Amino acid sequence: MNTAILYHSIHHENTRKIARALSGPLGADLYDIAIDTPGDLEHYDLVGFGSGIYFLRHSALLVRLAEHLKPTYGKKAFIFSTRGWGPPFLYHTLLRRILKTRGFSIAGEYSCRGFDTYGLLKVVRGINKGRPNEKDLERAALFALSLAGQTGQRASQRGITPVSR
Numbered sequence: 001m002n003t004a005i006l007y008h009s010i011h012h013e014n015t016r017k018i019a020r021a022l023s024g025p026l027g028a029d030l031y032d033i034a035i036d037t038p039g040d041l042e043h044y045d046l047v048g049f050g051s052g053i054y055f056l057r058h059s060a061l062l063v064r065l066a067e068h069l070k071p072t073y074g075k076k077a078f079i080f081s082t083r084g085w086g087p088p089f090l091y092h093t094l095l096r097r098i099l100k101t102r103g104f105s106i107a108g109e110y111s112c113r114g115f116d117t118y119g120l121l122k123v124v125r126g127i128n129k130g131r132p133n134e135k136d137l138e139r140a141a142l143f144a145l146s147l148a149g150q151t152g153q154r155a156s157q158r159g160i161t162p163v164s165r
């Protein structure tokens with residue numbers, strides 16, 4: 001299965017760490033969209049889209065990129081993020097909706113906490129220090145394996161949920 005992962009990581013490179021953890025098990029081509037985007041997603045069967053959460057949604061650059069994708073049929077996508085706090089399911093709503101309108105079916109979603117020093121949080125030297133941590137990266141890798149269909153059953157037997165708290 002040909003897989004691409006497109007990510008945007010602005011604040012502390014938190015999402016870059018998750019993108020890397022996801023790419024290994026999937027053998028995915030990794031694109032930091034601030035630097036590089038694949039000209040064409042034609043030859044990919046599965047495409048991952050992720051960023052930090054900024055003002056309740058994925059990065060504006062990632063959202064714009066998704067909006068301008070050529071309509072597709074039968075391709076799968078997955079969504080991921082790192083966030084300071086709050087509900088990932090809601091934070092993913094906009095990107096999920098756009099990807100569906102571009103013809104993707106959503107194979108899964110992953111989110112975990114990330115170090116956050118935005119705004120007043122600087123005063124307390126940030127929240128979620130050290131996140132994503134080893135456990136977050138391990139969960140991301142298991143999520144990727146389940147997407148690849150290699151260990152889906154084993155992951156769910158061990159009670160691992162795609163979204164980590």
Ligand SMILES: Cc1cc2nc3c(=O)[nH]c(=O)nc-3n(C[C@H](O)[C@H](O)[C@H](O)COP(=O)(O)O)c2cc1C
Nearest residue numbers: 009010011012013014015052053055056084085114
């Ligand atoms: C401008 C800005 C806005 C943010 N808004 C939110 C938000 O609405 N909800 C949230 O949970 N985290 C928010 N965060 C925290 C980031 O989502 C979190 O630190 C994330 O891990 C950053 O990922 P990155 O290092 O890959 O950019 C915000 C951070 C910044 C810098």
